[in-house]
Amino acid sequence: MRATVYHGSRDMRIDQVPDPRISAPTDVIARITHAGICGSDLWSYRGIYQRKQGERMGHEWMGIVEEVGAEVRTIKKGDRVISPFLISDGTCEFCREGLPSSCIHGERWGGSNNGGQAEAIRVPYADGTLVVIPKSVEDDEQLLKAIFPLTDVMATGHHAAVTAKVRAGSTVAVIGDGAVGLCGVLAAKRLRAERIFLIGHQEARLNLGRAFGATDIITARDERAVQEVREQTHGGAEAVLECVGILEAMNMAIHMTRPGRSVSCVGFAHMNQAPDLTRRLFQNITITGGVAPARAYLPELLQDVIAGTLDPSPVLDMTVDLAGVPAGYAAMDKRTTIKVLVHP
Ligand SMILES: [Zn+2]
Structure with a gap:
């Protein structure tokens, strides 16, 4: 599949990488339908936050589940899902206290892990990490665009x-x-x-x-x-x-x-x-304040977006496909756009 890979300061490329595969029974594989470029990705882009060449990019994404590990209980094949910008197991003491950003099994997207600016992704602790978007939303693209910023911003x-x-x-x-x-x-x-x-x-x-x-x-x-x-x-x-x-x-x-x-x-x-x-x-x-425990807020905010009382979609003022991701970074770097939505 294709994915966004860091090659150096101001050098993001769309490379061919191995397809993601289930590696733990609590994983799912999702095909990505929406991804984002985040202001915090610019720290890498500008070379201020040093990454290793070859690291994957992107921590904001939504997608459709294609494969489900043997121990996953709440996520089914075909579900449309939204991911918060951090991975969490949903069961540890901090997750239970409403602070999944401090999960003891917590991981970040991107880096040596899977990135969201790609065609597909492996999701660790899928039950804890993901939230299923109700079927009623179906393929309402405007509503999906309004839901998307709940991943992070x-x-x-x-x-x-x-x-x-x-x-x-x-x-x-x-x-x-x-x-x-x-x-x-x-x-x-x-x-x-x-x-x-x-x-x-x-x-x-x-x-x-x-x-x-x-x-x-x-x-x-x-x-x-x-x-x-x-x-x-x-x-x-x-x-x-x-x-x-x-x-x-x-x-x-x-x-x-x-x-x-x-x-x-x-x-x-x-x-x-x-x-x-x-x-x-x-x-x-x-x-x-601090890093947002986004997973804990997702159900409540998702409900409001679906009800039509919350719509952050106007912050997504540029849309690109995967090939357009490097141009999306450049546009955000020059501040000609607020935030880029990626349709892989
Ligand atoms: Zn946890």
């Missing part, structure tokens, strides 16, 4: 909103107008926040943020953005969603949080430096 935006304790009537600030930030706006709106500030710099993305429920757009940078939020909220936002993952954004987030409230950091961070813990201390600010 929508689950992550939701995690940011939940951990920052967004609730009805909250004043929320979202830092970052990428796919996760935009999904954070949707999530805050879904949790009935009253006022949602979106901080970003790209007009088209900010307009989409407005359509998703942002009530206030802030294009000022750094300290001036902090000032604006603090002035307009009379002391800071009650919940801040940091969806960038760099030190400057985390410090902005901490400084625009209302004393006693929470800032959730879900940006894919590669840093060793701590943010401003002095303000955290003196203003009793909770720093929370």
